[in-house]
Amino acid sequence: MKHRVILFVALFAGICFQSCHNSVWDEMPAPIAEFVARYFPEQDVSEYGSTDDGYHVRLQNSAAITFNNNYYWLSINGYGETLPQMLLFDELPPALYEHLQAIEELGNVYAVSRDTKYYFVRLLDSDLSYNIATDEITRQN
Numbered sequence: 001m002k003h004r005v006i007l008f009v010a011l012f013a014g015i016c017f018q019s020c021h022n023s024v025w026d027e028m029p030a031p032i033a034e035f036v037a038r039y040f041p042e043q044d045v046s047e048y049g050s051t052d053d054g055y056h057v058r059l060q061n062s063a064a065i066t067f068n069n070n071y072y073w074l075s076i077n078g079y080g081e082t083l084p085q086m087l088l089f090d091e092l093p094p095a096l097y098e099h100l101q102a103i104e105e106l107g108n109v110y111a112v113s114r115d116t117k118y119y120f121v122r123l124l125d126s127d128l129s130y131n132i133a134t135d136e137i138t139r140q141n
Contacts, residue, residue: 024048031071032057039087075113083109092119096130099137 024045025033032055036045040059047058054068063083066075073091076083085106089097092112096119100106111122119130127140 028057029055029071032067035067035071035073036065039084039090074115075111077111078109080110082107083112088112092121093130093132093135095135096121096128096137099128099130 028036028045028048036043036057036059040063043062044060045057046060047056049056054066054074055071056064056066058064062081063079064075064077065073067073076087088100088106088109092100097106100109100121105123108124109121110124113120117132119132121128121130125141129138129140130136131138
């Protein structure tokens with residue numbers, strides 16, 4: 001009898017976890033869910049919300065990502081963890097990615113953000129800004 005109770009509790013807990021997990025993913029628009037799944041596979045979403053300006057996703061013990069209303073990311077903060085290099089390759093302008101590669105900083109990117117004119121990259125000990133119109137990269141210490 002004791003084994004049946006333990007089995008029942010484990011089964012119930014698994015169903016609850018799965019339904020809770022799915023509900024957050026089901027709430028997210030497909031482009032956001034696909035972005036998160038692609039660059040942060042096997043990460044649990046701890047928070048998801050939408051505002052008039054866009055969407056916010058916080059991963060458990062990991063990154064926070066802000067998207068605009070068109071599902072384009074505006075900021076990705078690793079909160080102490082480096083960002084995946086595949087994300088940097090896919091999402092940064094080629095000149096900025098190549099610069100990070102040339103100065104051997106690809107493994108030290110902790111946050112990125114962008115607006116209509118600039119990309120901003122937070123490294124371990126400095127920040128970079130990339131001007132979209134001119135391809136100019138500036139380092140701030």
